[in-house]
Amino acid sequence: MQRLRVIDLLHRFRGVFAYSRIAFYDLDPRAMNSYWYLIGLLALLCSVVGTEAQAQSGTGTLVGEVVSSSGDVLPGVNVLIPAENQGAATDAEGRYRIEGLSPGSYEVQAQFVGFRTETTTVTIEAGQETVQDFTMREDLVQMDEVVVTGLGQSVERRKLSADVGVISANDIEEAPVSSIDQLLQGRVPGSSIRAQSAQPGQGALINFRGITSVFGSQTPVIYIDGVRVDNNSGTSLSFGGESTSALSDLLTNDIERIEITKGGAASTLYGSDAANGVIQIFTRRGQEGEPRVTFRTEQGADFPVTKFFRDTGFSFASAVEDPDSPDFGRDSFIADEILDTGYTQNYYVGVSGGSESVTYNVSGRAQNGTGVQPNNENTLYALRGNVQTEVASDLNVSFSGAYTRSNFSRVNNGTAIADPLTAFEVGDAKFFSGQGTLDEALELFLLPTIKEGVDRFTLSASGTYAPSDLFSSKLTAGIDSRVNEQRRRNPSAADPLTGNEDGLLTRFDRNYKSVTLEYVGTVSYPREGRIISDFTFGVQGFREDISTILGEGETLIPGSENFGEAGSVIAQETQSEIFNGGVFVREQIGIDDRVFINAGLRLDGNSSFGANIGLQAYPSLGVAYTISDEPFWGDMFGSVITELKLRTAYGETGKFPEPFARDFSFQSTAFRGNAAPRFFNPGNEDLSPERTATLEGGFEGAFFDDRFALNLTVYASRTSAALFDVPEPPTSGLGTQLRNIGEIQNRGIEIDTDATILARDNVRWALGASYGYVKNEITDMGGVPDFNLSTTVSAQQRISEGEPVGAWRAATPFDSNGDGLPDASERRFTGSTPYPNHTGAFTSRLTINENISIFALADWATGAEVFDWGSHWAQFNGLVRAERTTQYDEDGNELGLFSTEEDGVSLLQNGDYLKIREVSVSYRLPDAFLEPLRLSSASVSLAGRNLFTFSRQDLVDPELAGITSGGGLQLGGAQSITLSPPRQVRLSLEVTL
Template sequence: MKKTNKPISSLRRIKLICSFSLFILFGFGVQGQSLYTLKGIVKDYLGTPATGVTVQIKNTNQGAITDFDGNYELNVSLEPGDYVLVFRQLGLSTQEVKVSLANQTEVVNDVEMAMDILGLDQIVITGAGALTSKKQLGNTISSIKGGDISQSATVDITGALSGKLAGIQVTQNSGDPAGGISVRLRSSSTVNGSSDPLYIVDGIIVNNNSVDVLGTTSVVQNRLSDISPQDIDRIEVIKGAAAAAIYGSRASNGVVQIFTKKGQSGEPVITVSSSVNFNSLRKERAYNDEPFEWASTDITVLDKVEATRYNYQDMIFNNSTGTDHYVSMSGGKGKTDYFGSFSYLENDGILKSTSYQRQSGRIRVNQEINDWISASFGTYFSTSKSKDQPNGGYVAGVLPTILFSDNTIDPTPDADGNYPTMTFYPNILEYIETFDYSQKNNRNISDLQLTLKPIDGLKVSYILGYDNSESTGNTYVPIGTTTIDLGRASNTTVTTSQFNSDLNGSYKFDINDIFTSTTTTGFSWQADKTNLSSISGSGLALGVKTTNGAASITTNESRSERSFWGGFLQQTFGISDKLFVTGAIRLDGSSVFGADERNQFYPKASMSYLVSEESFWKDTFGETLNSFKVRAAWGQAGNLTAIGPFDRLSNYAAISIDGTSGLIAPTELGNENLRPERQTEIEFGVDMSLLNDRVGVELTYYKQDIEDLLLARTLSPSTGFGSRVENVGTMTNKGFEALVTATPIQSNDFSWSVTGTFSTNKNEVNNIEGDQFGIGNFGFSVAKNGEALGVFYQGYYARNEDGSLLLTDAGLPQREKGSYDADGNPVAERDANGQPSGANLSKVIGDPNPDFIASLINEFKYKNFSFRMQFDAVQGVDLLSWDTRMLYRFGGGEQTAKELRGESVRGTGTANFSIAESYIEDGSYIKLRELSTSYLLREPIQGVDSVKFTLTGRNLLSIDNYSGYDPEVNMDAQSNGSRGGVMGLVPIPRVVKFGVVATF
């Protein structure tokens, strides 16, 4: 906020005019009450100015934020009387100051805030409109400041979560400019459904679907990429079944609550930021650079001839740039505050002919109607477009062409513009220069919220939310390519509309001086509609890029609707503000299940005990362990999204024969008796601070038991159907999470803080009929009894008793053979010559689920300088590298170079090609995820409050043993169970970003 002794500058006059215009626009006036100025200076526990502290008049929407000198100022219209000022900031203990307003017009209160390294005083949202302090919770809830999100140099909000919380695994599945990101809170909780958390923006359940509108899995985007990270105020994450007690069973995988910025009373504040980023290929893959090739295809012939070899990577990758521009304006007067913003982002990919653009804007207006009614309206819109390339996984593309090619062919077109044939896929330059793959997305998220406080302690809130997204993909393949001689064009549009209506009430009162009671109840209704339409044409007319010029056209259309409903009742008792006991019951229902099973009850119970508040603790351990909290939570939730709207039915397919329409019987029999998968979770933990609140530790153990998994069961042929989805199968997750925060050095000029996280999870699937079934990676990823979801099950090397490879007479490796025992375990067999005999054998050869994930963040601040370094680690994870497999055989890889140099027997690569174990690689890595520094100029010129310069690097370094570009990517994109497959994917780029942020 600005100091009152400054003269009114021209810029300030402009801001006042803008503020007045906004009030006129929204039709809000200032109510006639006494005018007061509440002001002061806020300092932290070191006596230094506390910047960014929220100062709010309790039980109202009127507030302000301290400026860079710790000053706050509220100009308010209030009736004379007694009020309470509440001072809050993450990391500092909440302070409440009583204020009496009478004849004086200016009231000054200076405040010094103590450290709260565990955040126990932090007010968090545990449901739509439900507020509570963190110390009352029996389950974990973690918060991230918006500044840590906006400064992470990511396009997607979810990407910025990586490494900042315990128990969360964030994976960027490709290096495309808006490549999809997977988020797992703890682990997978279903086989066929989604394990994504529920995303909520300002109380609105939003769509984060990953829709493939281009027919190429690797370039699927998340819809949270529609939201600008710079609009984020904070993010709160609730894990496990505890989240579902309030938000419903759609939150059984946890909740990511996103809170956007809003205005505060006071003169307008304008923030302008601009940045430029530089993207580059972090690592080049080894390729065949031997200037020879084999004279014969016979592997017994070792004659070579000279050959020119090309590094195709230099031809398809380039350094690229991007820009991000943002402006916001916020303020308020009286009982009205507002916030508005607009952003424009443009980012080119490191793969040539790829890019992403996004424009977005947001408006939020909060209005206190009277002493007990307030309203809020917000709307967010964005439009984006991307230029893409088909790549990876199960389709052709630029990088797959390289994998399947011998790099002795120059891909440059001839004088007539004809591209030479490289392999059975199109030429790499032909893709880049002639193919047209693009996506367009339009998004709107709007909400209207009402809050009523008719009597002391009673709060009623209503939220009506709407989220509409439309994604359109267009593809064009020119005439004359290797794969499609006659050319092809397609258009696919997916539109998803979501509604949610939440009515919640809470009543809090003091039973006596010791006991407090908080009762919360609510009801929610949600619905979504998805429409898909596509048209594809082949045999294009010359020069035509659309389907209306196609000789053969196919169409597809589908529509689906779902609705979810639920109600809950929760009761919390507090004893002496140190022991809190909570119990809750929730009813959830979904239209995707049959009438007899769609409504289910889910209970919850939790406990939180601040042992350090007891006198015995203070007298014994208090000086060493300053605070000590034990907590426990138990709860159940159902998975309401494991099946689609019509999966419980026998769905007949339409067909047309000779102009007559008809139906084809399905292979899967319907089942009206399906019920939701049920998850039961128990969680124990301790939170402690020690050494004068210099060190904070959070430790959590949890166990999840999921039953009634929805899986297909094979039926007898006599039924006329092949399978039926039934409630069979179970899954367990057991894990441990640790978060350690420390401030080794804290002084007025210099500070050093450290944050470390460690998480481990053990997943196991059981009771699957037939022992296992394939779920991705060409069937190599399976759900198998007694194993973690998605383990790799395939062929492996034949070995001698000492573990060395059993080679053929020609010195080549070979696959193990034999038979299976009664328990299904492979048993190796040998013939008279000691060579493998019998049938090809398979076993579990790898696990894409990590043994543990960890992170380490160091932050240093010296006066106006700051420095931040973050390392992320994923350890004990296996990859199924199809890249390695293809390079074994098709000549362009390092294996062929080794054979040409005589370092390995000719034919070794071809032999390895047929043995899946040969392309299982260690996917463990330690990444320098973020490295940033900034410098803050305070009031550099009149009218400018601050200018901040930032320099950020992302994905600068990866310490790993992976032979490819990056072990983090995944060809099945945001798939739930199929993880760890790598084939022809764009690597995650190294990003260096320079930015400037100015506040007026």
């Protein structure tokens, strides 16, 4: 862009000043005086500026405005003149300006994510402003959208041979959520995203395309601005089946977009830790222009969901129905005395703007909520900044950083004896507390306190160097530091619940740090002609350090909160370090801008590999063909199929073993005041990563003049060298050892559709739907006998060849003598899993008069069964909460109901559900109202979340992941009396100056 900047003028004035002094001094230093000096300086300055003006007068300027087809202004649109390598981005009002153009005709393009690229020809005249406005149509297929994840470089979607999902800024703005895991629900086809409970600090269990491992978390790897961050969904002690998640403090503030790969071919370049997929988060950057200040406030209420409670009218029926009982009439004690309406307030301030060479975006957020259960208050403070600067014409540097501080409190949950919800729902409250009334029992259950604080700091720095169109490179470095401190205090008065007479203080600290370093270079040659090429190479590495400290202090004086005041303290500490690094190359060849062939390879090393492994190679290969760009397409199919891309891809990724699994190791144990070593792990020098190979194919198409879009993917993946615990010979005394001997397969289909139902000048209505199916199977266990991941009293999540990972095997009544009456029980495979295999979502977007927007989202899942611990415990109080089978003897005589230990299938509740997840209505104030107030924009919105739940049973919330499995694999699927995420209502106001 040829434009005289302020800094250029200053440099020229300085040069002119020096020249003027020399000139006058040489002429006649003795006669020089201030008057003539000033006249000479001004004359020379006028000469320079006049020369600049003359140069500019020989050029022209292109200006204009860019709006959407519905009339909305579009900030951030790139308006480019490719032949001159010049361009500009539209400002907050959708206007652009390109100066210093030589006279002539040019092809001009307007490009923007989510819209079709618009191209036109303009004629520039010397000394004139040429006006060229653009109206951009939404692109349902978004072939021109640029993505980065999994490719090592920015590339248009039309060139992708594997599916990469994108959640745009518009998607984020319309969602009434605050964390990343909530945002993903219903927006990623083929995913299972299940919340844990209603308590603060909890994150969801996330799974893409089935279970790929028997050991280890299934959570995808997460990057923010190129930096790997903590993604652990269990970072604290659970105290009854729930744990703090690192996902809960990944906020949606200032996110520009999210890119998602679900493992497979699109994740190959991430190597030995990408089998579960990759989530890339890109934060919002400032735009050139005057500072824009945005203020947003959100006020709301949370309402407890009581659909899955029978309350004390069921669990304490005799007491609440007896007029002489002190608990008479308290049949809804849980709803009335334990649960309550919560209140939330949220405040946000952001400032963005910048010059042609430096842009910035800085924001802060404060939030407070009281929760719907006792002791569930939470506060959060967050700061984020993002700065980009053009150091030189070929060098750009950017920095981004965020700090989050959150504090919250909880009550005991689920399987903990001190959990008030379970105790009152199943009839145990008086028994465990030793109290005579419900009120007295509740007072005792609420005495223990659980508090936690989390400090998180993330920093990213990157530099992009592009000396020519033929070569570009990018260097990224960053850190993520997350520290959480958890405390539970049980006062001595709670002895009937804890068994401790003098009080107990439990503290758990976890310290996580990761460092990421990545360099990527791309050589683009040739760039023109029928065949073009992009060769990408790079190196990537990260180091992850985790340390934990667990301590318990006994014998506390009233009010004591510190270990130093405890009578005795027991503590333990763990530390782990992992380094993963790799180099990769990728070649992409384009033919006629329609066919794109890519091949890649990553060589990976990891500190968890055995000594005999060395580098692991992960290849990829893919083809994308936009067949609708062929000359014959328009005449033959253009009226029906507007755009169609076919794609197929193959790729391999991995999952490395846990730290120290390869090592022959010992542990030290305290014994009689001394440290005594004992055997811990036999080690395996041949330990290697699990390898997941995926073959996928599909198409993306737009139909009926872009009124209907369809994205379909079919995939098959196989995890080889799967890790299983193999028993060592009994005489060795080595127990079991991880070995790479298994095989797991996942096959599935993903469909995503979007349809424009109505498109008028003042009304636009679009509907969307998605569907995902996955079939999981363990095809080879390498001779290892069947084993359980988790065991309940009557059902297990089983690992067995020919069945899905974690398939339910439950005690099942059956007829042993052929008389048609159940008289015996045995464990059988139920045919179901703890996680769903069919998932989907529906969306609706309605825009009226450009100012009113109505959005709704519903998501659903089927195919899972959920174990109901509450109904098991209720039987000990003579309560039948879940319907059980009647038992008979061999002679046909009725014996009563099978116990839950013999009738475990009665505790496996149907896991199908449909949830009205989000509904929002927003109104953008018209310009006529904004101008007198000097506001750039203003909007008000009313939103609801978790509004309604439809299920086939009302004993457990089928969405909740619940208690996790053993061995690090988190399948969920087992619940006590766990409270559903609350029904939320939010009213928000946002203004931009």
